[in-house]
Amino acid sequence: MFRIIKKSLATGVVTGQYPAAKAPSEPVSREAIEKAKPFRRSLTIREVDTGSCNACEMEMNALANPVYDVERFGVHIAASPRHTDALVVTGPVTVNMERALKDAYKQTPDPKLVIALGDCAINCGVFKGSYAVTGPVERHIPVDVRIAGCPPRPAEILAVLGELRKDRPNSDR
Amino acid sequence: MNDGRGAVEQVRGAFARAIMEIGVVHGVPMLRLRTQDVPAVARYVHTDPGLRGSLSLLWVVDHRPREARHELCYLFTLAERKDWLLLSVDLTQGEREFASITPMVHAAKWYEREIRDLFGLIPVGHPDMRRLVRHEHWPKGSHPLNKDFAWDQVLERAQGEYAFRKIHGEGVFEVPVGPIHAGIIEPGHFRFSVAGEPILQLEVRHFWKHRGIEKLFEQQRLTDAVPLAERVSGDTSVGHSLAYCQAVETLLGIAVPPRARYLRSLFLELERLHNHLGDVGAICNDTAYALAHAHCGRLKEQLMQLNDRLTESRFLRGVNTVGGVAMDLSGAQLAHVDAELHTIEQEFGGIEKILFANASLTERLENTGVLSERIAWDHAVMGVVGRASGIDRDLRRDRPFAAYHECQPKVAVYRYGDVRARMRVRLDEVHDSIRLIHALRRQLPMGPVITGPVKTPEPGQWALSAVEGWRGEILYVVMAGEEGRIHRCKVRDPSFVHWPAIQWAALGNIVPDFPLINKSFNLSYAGNDL
Numbered sequence: 001m002f003r004i005i006k007k008s009l010a011t012g013v014v015t016g017q018y019p020a021a022k023a024p025s026e027p028v029s030r031e032a033i034e035k036a037k038p039f040r041r042s043l044t045i046r047e048v049d050t051g052s053c054n055a056c057e058m059e060m061n062a063l064a065n066p067v068y069d070v071e072r073f074g075v076h077i078a079a080s081p082r083h084t085d086a087l088v089v090t091g092p093v094t095v096n097m098e099r100a101l102k103d104a105y106k107q108t109p110d111p112k113l114v115i116a117l118g119d120c121a122i123n124c125g126v127f128k129g130s131y132a133v134t135g136p137v138e139r140h141i142p143v144d145v146r147i148a149g150c151p152p153r154p155a156e157i158l159a160v161l162g163e164l165r166k167d168r169p170n171s172d173r
Numbered sequence: 174m175n176d177g178r179g180a181v182e183q184v185r186g187a188f189a190r191a192i193m194e195i196g197v198v199h200g201v202p203m204l205r206l207r208t209q210d211v212p213a214v215a216r217y218v219h220t221d222p223g224l225r226g227s228l229s230l231l232w233v234v235d236h237r238p239r240e241a242r243h244e245l246c247y248l249f250t251l252a253e254r255k256d257w258l259l260l261s262v263d264l265t266q267g268e269r270e271f272a273s274i275t276p277m278v279h280a281a282k283w284y285e286r287e288i289r290d291l292f293g294l295i296p297v298g299h300p301d302m303r304r305l306v307r308h309e310h311w312p313k314g315s316h317p318l319n320k321d322f323a324w325d326q327v328l329e330r331a332q333g334e335y336a337f338r339k340i341h342g343e344g345v346f347e348v349p350v351g352p353i354h355a356g357i358i359e360p361g362h363f364r365f366s367v368a369g370e371p372i373l374q375l376e377v378r379h380f381w382k383h384r385g386i387e388k389l390f391e392q393q394r395l396t397d398a399v400p401l402a403e404r405v406s407g408d409t410s411v412g413h414s415l416a417y418c419q420a421v422e423t424l425l426g427i428a429v430p431p432r433a434r435y436l437r438s439l440f441l442e443l444e445r446l447h448n449h450l451g452d453v454g455a456i457c458n459d460t461a462y463a464l465a466h467a468h469c470g471r472l473k474e475q476l477m478q479l480n481d482r483l484t485e486s487r488f489l490r491g492v493n494t495v496g497g498v499a500m501d502l503s504g505a506q507l508a509h510v511d512a513e514l515h516t517i518e519q520e521f522g523g524i525e526k527i528l529f530a531n532a533s534l535t536e537r538l539e540n541t542g543v544l545s546e547r548i549a550w551d552h553a554v555m556g557v558v559g560r561a562s563g564i565d566r567d568l569r570r571d572r573p574f575a576a577y578h579e580c581q582p583k584v585a586v587y588r589y590g591d592v593r594a595r596m597r598v599r600l601d602e603v604h605d606s607i608r609l610i611h612a613l614r615r616q617l618p619m620g621p622v623i624t625g626p627v628k629t630p631e632p633g634q635w636a637l638s639a640v641e642g643w644r645g646e647i648l649y650v651v652m653a654g655e656e657g658r659i660h661r662c663k664v665r666d667p668s669f670v671h672w673p674a675i676q677w678a679a680l681g682n683i684v685p686d687f688p689l690i691n692k693s694f695n696l697s698y699a700g701n702d703l
C-alpha cells in the first residue's frame with residue numbers, strides 16, 4: 001500500500017501533458033454543432049470499426065488514458081450503440097462489415113451524430129477501390145463530423161470533440 | 174545463410190522418386206514435388222525426429238498470364254537450427270484440386286481454407302470445408318487472388334449462413350459475441366458453447382475486416398508499396414514495413430547501409446516497447462486493476478509522444494523505405510531517446526514491484542487460459558504466445574535481420590502457457606528492448622542511411638523475408654512482375670497462426686475470463702483478415 005501511494009505521489013498529475021493539437025483540416029460545421037446541442041456537456045460515444053488498420057482505434061483508446069482523460073470533458077465511451085449519442089466510425093466500410101455498420105446505426109437512438117474518424121472513414125485511404133471495400137462511411141450512413149489524419153492524433157480528436165461541446169461556434173463557452 | 178542442406182539430403186534419401194527438382198532460392202532450399210506426394214513428404218518433414226518441421230507459411234501464386242499454372246509453396250521451420258525448408262508443387266492445365274495436408278499437419282488448416290477462398294483451389298481431404306475469408310454473402314466463384322479477377326470489381330450479394338459447430342446436450346448454451354464488441358476494439362465474432370460458466374467450445378469467425386490487401390499490393394510498384402504495408406496492421410507499422418522492405422531489397426540487390434540497419438532495429442524495439450507496455454496495462458485492466466492500467470497507459474503515451482517527436486508519427490510511420498530508412502536521428506535525438514528510456518525503465522521497475530505484490534492480480538493470471546506446449550507446437554505457434562508456452566523461437570536470434578547480428582536479444586521463455594506466462598514474457602522483453610536500444614545507440618555506426626537499387630528483378634523472381642515483430646514472426650513473400658510491379662505479395666501476420674490456437678486456450682475456462690485470455694494474446698484482427 002505504501003508503495004502504491006509513494007508511486008502515485010512521485011508521479012503527480014500527468015493529465016494534459018501533451019503537445020497542442022494542430023488546427024483541424026476541416027472545421028466542424030455549424031450544423032454539426034447545432035446537432036450536438038441536446039447533448040450539452042455530456043457526450044456519449046460508441047466506436048465502430050468497419051475495417052481500419054487498428055491505429056485509429058489505438059488513438060481512440062489513448063483518449064481514455066490519464067494523459068488525455070477524455071472523461072474530464074464529459075465525454076463517455078459507451079459499450080453499446082443503444083446507449084450512445086455519437087457513433088465514431090473508423091476504417092473504410094468492408095464488404096463484410098457493411099451490414100453490421102447499418103445495424104449499429106439503426107440501433108443508435110435519435111438524435112445522433114456520426115463522426116468519421118481517420119482518412120479511411122472519410123475517403124477509404126490506401127484501401128480505395130478494392131473489391132473488398134464498399135466505400136467510405138458516408139456512402140452508407142449520413143456523416144456529420146470528419147476528423148482527418150492517418151491516424152489523427154488524440155489531441156486532434158479532443159479538439160474536435162471540444163468544438164462540439166461549444167454552445168455557439170467560435171466561442172469559448 | 175546455408176539453410177538445411179542436411180535436411181534436403183535426408184528428404185531425398187527417403188523420397189527419391191517424389192522429388193522432381195532441387196533448387197535454392199536466396200539461400201532457402203526448395204524441393205519441387207509431384208502433386209500426389211505432397212502429403213507424405215509434408216508428414217515426414219513434420220514428424221521425423223531429426224527434422225520436426227513446423228509449418229511456417231503456405232502460399233499460392235497464380236503465374237498467369239506468363240504461365241498457366243498455380244504454384245503451392247510450403248515453408249517449414251526445422252526444429253534443430255531453425256533452418257527453413259521449402260516444398261513446392263504445381264497445379265497446371267486448370268487443375269483445381271490438391272491434396273490437403275491438414276490431416277497430417279494441423280497448422281495448415283486455415284491456410285488451406287484461405288487458399289480455397291482466394292484462389293478457388295480445393296484441398297481434397299480437408300476436414301473443414303467451410304468458407305473462411307469470404308463470408309456467406311459473397312457470390313459463388315469469386316476468388317479474388319486469381320489473375321482473372323479484377324481488383325476493383327463490385328461484388329454481387331448472395332444469400333447464405335455460416336454453419337457454426339454445434340454442441341448438443343442438456344444445459345448447453347451458445348453465447349454469440351461480436352462482430353461489434355463492447356470496448357474499442359476491432360470487429361470479430363466469437364461463438365461460445367457453454368454449460369453453466371465453463372467454455373466447452375469456442376469458435377472464432379473472423380475476416381470481417383478483409384480489405385483485399387494482397388490484391389492491392391498487386392496494383393503497386395515494388396518501390397511504392399511501403400505505406401500499404403504500414404497499414405496492414407497499424408500497431409505493427411514498423412514490423413510490417415520492415416518485412417516488406419527486406420523482401421524487396423533482396424529482389425533489387427540492395428545491401429542496406431549499416432546505420433540504417435541499426436536504426437531499423439531501434440525503431441522495431443520502440444514499437445515492441447509501446448505495444449508491450451500497453452498490453453501489460455490492458456491485462457491488468459481486465460482483472461479490474463485500474464491503477465496498473467493507468468500507469469502503463471501513461472508510460473505508453475510517453476513513448477508514443479517520443480515517437481512523434483522523433484519521426485512525426487506516433488506509430489513510426491514513414492520510417493522504413495526501400496533501401497534503408499527515410500530519416501536519420503541526430504546525436505541529440507539519440508541522447509533524448511536514451512534519457513526517456515532511462516526514466517521509463519525506472520518507473521516500470523517500480524510498477525512491476527507493485528504488480529507482483531498484488532495477490533488478487535497474480536491469482537487471476539495463474540492457470541488462466543493455458544495453452545499447452547503440445548497444442549502450441551501443433552499450431553506452429555511462435556512469438557510472445559509461443560515463448561510463453563515453451564516454444565523457444567525468436568527470429569532476432571534464429572535468423573538475425575537488421576542489426577541483430579551485432580546486438581543480440583535475450584530470449585525470454587516460460588513454460589506454464591497461462592496468462593501469467595504471457596505477461597512475464599512481455600515484462601522481460603520490455604527490459605530487454607530497453608537494453609537493446611541502449612546498446613544499438615552505443616554501437617550505432619556513422620554513414621548514409623539509404624542506398625539505391627542495384628538491379629531490376631526478372632518477372633517471376635521472388636524473395637522471402639521474416640521479421641520478429643512484437644507479436645511474433647511476420648513473413649512476407651514478394652514476387653516481381655513486369656516493369657517493377659508486384660506480381661504477388663503474401664502477407665502473414667502472426668495473428669493468423671494464433672487465432673486458431675486461442676480456441677484451445679479458452680477451453681475449460683469461464684466466459685468472464687475470456688477477455689483476459691484474449692488480451693494476453695492480443696492478436697490483430699486487421700493483420701489476420703488482410
Ligand code: SF4
Nearest residue numbers: 052053118119120150
Ligand atoms: S486512417 Fe490510417 S490509421 Fe486510420 S484506419 Fe485508415 S490507415 Fe489506419
